[in-house]
Amino acid sequence: MKRYCFGIDVGGTTIKCGLFQTDGKLLEKWEVKTRTENSGEKILPDIADTVEKKLQEKEISKEEVIGIGVGVPGPVNSQGDVIQAVNLFWGYKKVSEELEALTGIPAMAGNDANVAALGEAWKGAAAGEDNVVMVTLGTGVGGGIIVNGRILSGTHGAGGEIGHMNVNHEETESCNCGNQGCLEQMASATGIVRMAKKILCSCEDESMLRQKEITAKTVFDAYKQGDQLAQRVVEIFGEYLGGALACIACVTDPSVIVVGGGVSKAGKILTDCVEKYFKKYAFSSCKNTPIVLAKLENDAGIYGAAKMVL
Amino acid sequence: MKRYCFGIDVGGTTIKCGLFQTDGKLLEKWEVKTRTENSGEKILPDIADTVEKKLQEKEISKEEVIGIGVGVPGPVNSQGDVIQAVNLFWGYKKVSEELEALTGIPAMAGNDANVAALGEAWKGAAAGEDNVVMVTLGTGVGGGIIVNGRILSGTHGAGGEIGHMNVNHEETESCNCGNQGCLEQMASATGIVRMAKKILCSCEDESMLRQKEITAKTVFDAYKQGDQLAQRVVEIFGEYLGGALACIACVTDPSVIVVGGGVSKAGKILTDCVEKYFKKYAFSSCKNTPIVLAKLENDAGIYGAAKMVL
Structure with a gap:
């Protein structure tokens, strides 16, 4: 057997x-x-x-x-x-x-x-669900789409490559993939640092981010402590990621969305912010799709x- | 039998x-x-x-x-x-x-x-393919996603509702669905008319569109005749639709994308324009995914x- x-x-x-x-x-x-x-x-x-x-x-x-x-x-x-x-x-x-x-x-x-x-x-976090979207926020942004309990690999193995969805037609800096405006440039650990530096350079506002090395973790930590500049960074992150997930929901309409990867260690404040924008942009019948943190880690x-x- | x-x-x-x-x-x-x-x-x-x-x-x-x-x-x-x-x-x-x-x-x-x-x-146009995206450009924008030869219905029956993907976070006018910035507001027959009127009102440029009732057909006809204002409308249409299809390709990575519905009667000039922007925004391995006109019509x-x- x-x-x-x-x-x-x-x-x-x-x-x-x-x-x-x-x-x-x-x-x-x-x-x-x-x-x-x-x-x-x-x-x-x-x-x-x-x-x-x-x-x-x-x-x-x-x-x-x-x-x-x-x-x-x-x-x-x-x-x-x-x-x-x-x-x-x-x-x-x-x-x-x-x-x-x-x-x-x-x-x-x-x-x-x-x-x-x-x-x-x-x-894990979507145990027993047949129709799942997972986004992994690490150095890059990865993704996986489960339909009818199976991986959606796609024709060229690019199914679930949601880090390279274009979320900003106006972006001029390039992603590692060669395109401009990919979700990965906004929602990955490196993308969050990039955005934070951009905002820090564009203004003179006080921020605890000016005193230390900037990482996705220091940005979310500063956000938790009420730092207004960190708040702007996290809101931009949340709007791009929530908006992209809302688009994905119009395609595969999952029963649950799982957020994992190192950046997701920021926890509920991260999913709360993503969910706020997901609800704003999602099609009516998908607005209440739960967005949950991954459980199985490594x-x-x-x-x-x-x-x-x- | x-x-x-x-x-x-x-x-x-x-x-x-x-x-x-x-x-x-x-x-x-x-x-x-x-x-x-x-x-x-x-x-x-x-x-x-x-x-x-x-x-x-x-x-x-x-x-x-x-x-x-x-x-x-x-x-x-x-x-x-x-x-x-x-x-x-x-x-x-x-x-x-x-x-x-x-x-x-x-x-x-x-x-x-x-x-x-x-x-x-x-x-039809994707005969024999197992992994297909179809977009239907009519009064609204409909869509259908085929994965492993089967319809992707989704959890709430909203699988393939690609007309309600948000493609413009800045849009202030509302879609029929209640959201703002849906693909349907840019790429449907009514969306094309809406955009044409907006551009006509925003400038004094000469255009054959000023002389007649504006429909998606008159816009594409004027485009074929080299009307510069119609060209701007069609380029915006192509950029939003091509960009949205590139995002969908990052999710399901289809082997072919089919464009149907009344608006698609504009023919190859329409798919050419959509394809131009699809190639611009698509992930590297999907850039050559063919975009073809539907065949079976009604x-x-x-x-x-x-x-x-x-």
């Missing part, structure tokens, strides 16, 4: 691994180093190796394993082929196929942000990866 | 009906009047009646019919319940269930714009409705 599955979350530094029961119980989690040398050729063999060792250690036969799900930092098409993963030094790579060949166990790859969304929809990836193969 | 299905497209004035083979061949199409009196209580019995008559006429038994699909002008949830259909004077109505009870044939209801998208994805609804039950 198939009672186990693996969820693997490949990052640029470490590979997070989880052994799960098929009912979603996480039995054990561990990490191995990501060896990116020689175009990351060791990464899949290392995953195969750590899976084999865990099976031996736990005395589990391969017949008892339903599959291995892998989250990868790059676009992945619906066949489980990675188009490119810059941080792993991978070009086009048939990850599902290669890992199956290495392990003899069915494998499936997905984009890491999409996979994290699936994790939250399975066992484990969302292994949960979602495991769910992919179930 | 199940060899037939019906596709029904309910409008405020007429009910369009199609008898199909399950391979997609349209055997016959006809119309009956939409009787909206008494809260539209006659509409479903009239559909049941015309279906029964057609079966008798063609000597087809009910056992040979796989189902009846119905497109309805209003939000429909994934169970086939209509939340509301203002033009039919319907409140909440279990359309699939009621029609099944009336006919003894399995029935499924969907939103008309979603259903038209499914029609184009089945036998039959998209009956095709898509039929496909729903297959």
Whole structure:
């Protein structure tokens, strides 16, 4: 009987691994180093190796394993082929196929942000929901769209790339992607710093942000303490992100929106501000869609990866 | 053997009906009047009646019919319940269930714009594609999202309500939905007229639009003849619509985008202008997603409705 599955979350530094029961119980989690040398050729063999060792250690036969799900930092098409993963030094790579060949166990790859969304929809903040949008606010802005309980990968693996929705046609500075006016330029950790610096330079108003290094955290901390300039930054952030989520709700009409990533550690004041603008811009029937904080933190990836193969 | 299905497209004035083979061949199409009196209580019995008559006429038994699909002008949830259909004077109505009870044939209801998208994805401009976005430019702006070959209805039946994506946070005039800055206010037939009038009032520039009644058609006709003011209107239209479609591509990453509805009769000059701005704002991997004109015109609804039950 198939009672186990693996969820693997490949990052640029470490590979997070989880052994799960098929009912979603996480039995054990561990990490191995990501060896990116020689175009990351060791990464899949290392995953195969750590899976084999865990099976031996736990005395589990391969017949008892339903599959291995892998989250990868790059676009992945619906066949489980990675188009490119810059941080792993991978070009086009048939990850599902290669890992199956290495392990003899069915494998499936997905984009890491999409996979994290699936994790939250399975066992996290949106547990049990079939129709979920997750936005991950980190150095960049990632996203994942779950429709009918499954990841929406899209034709080019760009499903859920909501960080690159254009939210400001007037923006002149460029995003890392080459376009101007992406959500990522407004709502990521670096985007928040960029906006704060812009506002600080444009006026002489007093602000506690003038005394220290500016990070997304110091901006939200200053906001909590009533700093008016920080308030302006957070309102702009909230308006762009809330507005973008309202647009997404007009497309997929999710039952819940999950906000995760490092920036989301600001907590309820962040979702409150986003929700205020979401309600302003959302279509009438979606105005009350809940916006909640992610729950699984760094484990969302292994949960979602495991769910992919179930 | 199940060899037939019906596709029904309910409008405020007429009910369009199609008898199909399950391979997609349209055997016959006809119309009956939409009787909206008494809260539209006659509409479903009239559909049941015309279906029964057609079966008798063609000597087809009910056992040979796989189902009846119905497109309805209003939000429909994934169970086939209509939340509301203002033009039919319907409140909440279990359309699939009621029609099944009336006919003894399995029935499924969907939103008309979603259903038209499914029609184009089945036998129209996006034939054979599983991942399609369709935008319908009429009096309003409707939309339909097809993911994995199926309609994305959403939690409140608002999936694909792309006419109400906010595309301009600065807009002060209100959309019919109550919000300000919806795509519908910029890209619908009425939206184009609104923008043209606004620009005409804001300047003294000569334009052939000053001499006649302004409609979306006269604006595009003037554009074709090189009228500079019409050009400004069409560029604004193209920038808002192309920008919104680029945002949608970051969400669902379709393999093709279909533009239909009365306004789309302007033809290739319209899609060229939309495509120019789509390319400007789209995420790198989606920039070459084709934007094509709808093919099935008024039959998209009956095709898509039929496909729903297959």
